[in-house]
Amino acid sequence: MPKVLISDKMSPKAAEIFRARGIEVDEITGKTPEELKAIIGDYDGLAIRSSTKVTKEILEAATNLKVIGRAGIGVDNVDIPAASAKGVVVMNTPFGNSITTAEHAIAMMFALARQIPEADASTQAGKWEKSKFMGVEVTGKTLGLIGAGNIGSIVASRALGLKMKVVAYDPFLTPERAIEMGVEKVDLDTLLARADFITLHTPLTDQTRNILSAENLAKTRKGVRIINCARGGLVDEDALKQGLDSGHIAGAALDVFKTEPAKESPLFGTPNFISTPHLGASTSEAQVNVAIQVAEQLSDYLLSGGVTNALNMPSLSAEEAPRLKPYMALAEKLGSLVGQLAHGALDSIAIEVEGAAAELNQKPITGAVLAGLMKRYSDTVNMVNAPFLAKERGLDVREVRHEREGDYHTLVRVTVSTDAGERSVAGTLFGDAKPRLVELFGIKVEADLAGDMLYIVNEDAPGFIGRLGTTLGEAGINIGTFHLGRRESGGEAILLLSVDHEVTSDLIARIRTLPGVRTAMGLGF
Ligand SMILES: NC(=O)C1=CN([C@@H]2O[C@H](COP(=O)(O)OP(=O)(O)OC[C@H]3O[C@@H](n4cnc5c(N)ncnc54)[C@H](O)[C@@H]3O)[C@@H](O)[C@H]2O)C=CC1
Ligand SMILES: O=C(O)C(=O)COP(=O)(O)O
DSSP: OOOEEEOOOOHHHHHHHHHHHTTTEEOOOOOHHHHHHHHHOOOOOEEEEESSSSHHHHHHHTTTTEEEEEEESSOOBOOOHHHHHOOOOEOOOSTTTHHHHHHHHHHHHHHTTTTTTHHHHHHHTTTTTTTTTTOOOOOOOEEEOOOOOHHHHHHHHHHTTOEEEEEEEEETTOHHHHHHHTEOOOOOHHHHHOOOEEEEEOOOOOOTSBBBHHHHHHTSTTTEEEEOSTEEEEEEEHHHHHHHTTSSEEEEEOOSSSSSOOOOOTTOOOEEEEEEESSSOSSHHHHHHHHHHHHHHHHHHHHHBOOSSSSSSOBBOTTTTHHHHHHHHHHHHHHHHHHHHHHHHHHEEEEEEEEGGGGOOHHHHHHHHHHHHHTOTTTTOOTTHHHHHHTTTTTTTEEEEEOOOOOSSEEEEEEEETTTTEEEEEEEEEEETTEEEEEEEEEEEEEEOOEEEEEEEEEOOOTHHHHHHHHHTTTTOOOOOOEEEESSSSEEEEEEEEESSSOOOHHHHHTTTTTTEEEEEEEOO
16 A cells, blocks of 8 residues: 655645545654655655755655655755656646635735735734825736746736736746736836836746846836745845835735745844745645645556656546556567667667557657666666656657557557667557567567567577577576567578576577577566
8 A cells, every 4th residue: 555644734635535545644744854864765655835845865765755746836845856866756736726826915915005914013002003004006006927827827817807007027928828818028127117016926946036136126116016925035035125125115025035934034024024924825725725636646646657747757647547557568668678689879769659559648658668778777767767867868769659550459669779770679469458579670579578588589490499499498497488580481580588587698608609599688577
């Protein structure tokens, strides 16, 4: 039974779903990195929010981990390259908390416009400072949106409903989408110069870090109000403090900080500065949404191989997964076979699907071929990290889909090209379930690829099979299955034998001395 650890505070719905789906679950929150390292090896899945930092060190200790699920959007607390290198899938729930976070940004905007937190504190302190808190209307004002993705576009629609004008800076926003959203697409300098309110909704990347730097804050209108409910580090906190102190910035609201938890900050206590402790996603609705989604996604992956919302591998629905499973087994065997048979440095690999296979999602098939191929370079390779390993090695991967049906109702062909030439193998599924090799270097064969095997290329001449049988018998090797293929009588023949023992280098050396043998090698599946 797979085991999942929930390491951040999450709606009880998550644990309920894991249990209902037959997954063992522990909820252990608030652990230090050292404590997490000590226990993570027990788990197949890890469900987190933003507190748990899944570093390279944690991943190194996570010897059984297959999948990390982020109940939320931002995954900057997960070392995704390290997870990918270890073959661990990383998933998030990209929509479950977007409305809630957009609403928090709007709430912050109103809180700034009317100084609600300060007015509240003053009123409750018995001061009744009615004239101190003169606000501004948002109607007719310009909202500058930095980042117009899921949350940014919800903020835009709410702001339009409030009769604001919305200008958006997002290099990936198409003009058509901007029209559809009812916003004006502008460059950053235009946004800075025009916005009365600026709200940030981008991830933290090398391009967005410090996007509101001292220099950019200086380009804003006097009296601007700034809201960040996305990620700490997007705004230069020292420059923000100076802008508030000088009066250039009329107000700022931060839900997120460069260092979290933010227990102290020069901004604390600054007039017209308001903050919340990373509460953007904290509504009961959003937390139920993300907990359900993350638990379903992790369970699908651990129980059936279904992949949804993964950041480091292509999606594969829970319905598709069982149909693709035998193909993935076939693909991995074919990848492993070409990997073992190809000599020389690999330049490129082509994965062709034909007939029924052409109707399927090809990415998982490609991932499985690459996993089989890369097995000779790494013990820990799987479908998740194989495409990354292939890329690292500069391998050119091509996917080809043929709608036509050939000799087989379904076929996967793998061709590698190396400095020694091209090598191609193909396989089908018997009864839609059993992987079978049907073509090896252009020669028709029919073999199951399993266990220890012997691969021999010889000149097709009488007496060879008898001599080979004797050699194997003398070595105490029992033959399980025997498959023969040849281009033409008297030409080159291929022999594939499954044997009950590991094929030693001694045995291979002896076979190579038999008359007519051109190649002999052991294969393992
Ligand atoms: N405060 C909180 O509790 C929460 C914070 N968030 C954060 O909100 C942010 C936005 O989330 P979503 O809208 O769901 O993400 P998204 O991926 O849908 O949208 C992000 C947008 O930023 C844009 N972008 C990327 N680089 C940019 C750049 N250099 N300049 C301008 N725009 C750029 C992208 O094109 C995209 O449209 C994320 O960082 C997420 O982690 C999300 C949920 C809760
Ligand atoms: O979903 C996100 O990106 C968030 O930042 C929400 O963070 P949280 O799950 O509330 O710690």
